[in-house]
Amino acid sequence: QKEVEQNSGPLSVPEGAIASLNCTYSDRGSQSFFWYRQYSGKSPELIMSIYSNGDKEDGRFTAQLNKASQYVSLLIRDSQPSDSATYLCAVREVKMNTGFQKLVFGTGTRLLVSP
């Protein structure tokens, strides 16, 4: 199975700082990438998707994709204590012979934003 790697953390940042979360993946053919936020005891919530190289911004969130380096990141500007959660990186895997698709998840990075 293709792999998705994340630093488990915790990543600790002060309120108002930029949090940078990183993810690498092994399947060079991957085309679709997703970031989920999961609060303790809750299910994952999709916060960003990115399909092209470069940056994609949505409010305080910016996803960055570099397919050549097989690297995707999530930046959270002006971090708030409410951003404290586990952030999961997911990569879509497509089986060429069948077209069957599935998401492969990283282990997640725990982010702690201190007031």
Add this chain to the structure above:
Amino acid sequence: SAVISQKPSRDICQRGTSLTIQCQVDSQVTMMFWYRQQPGQSLTLIATANQGSEATYESGFVIDKFPISRPNLTFSTLTVSNMSPEDSSIYLCSVSPGGSEQYFGPGTRLTVT
């Protein structure tokens, strides 16, 4: 996106019994996915359920242990059979309405004693 509900939200079951988890979506979707998230772990795909065909199981998961039904385009069930404490986990269903982004239900927290 989609509005997804799961029943039950949590349950405590005895070893050797079975539990059926229901997943209901507010719109018709082709594929529904069942995941497991063990304590402190990430998500692992159990199987993909298409309406009108047999579910596709991932390596390490078998139909006898995790039978799945998909009677229509808005509903699916996952049964955890002959449970052991190792099955204690959160079970999540998800859907991909547009074929790309995937959305998760609230999950079912299962404890096996």
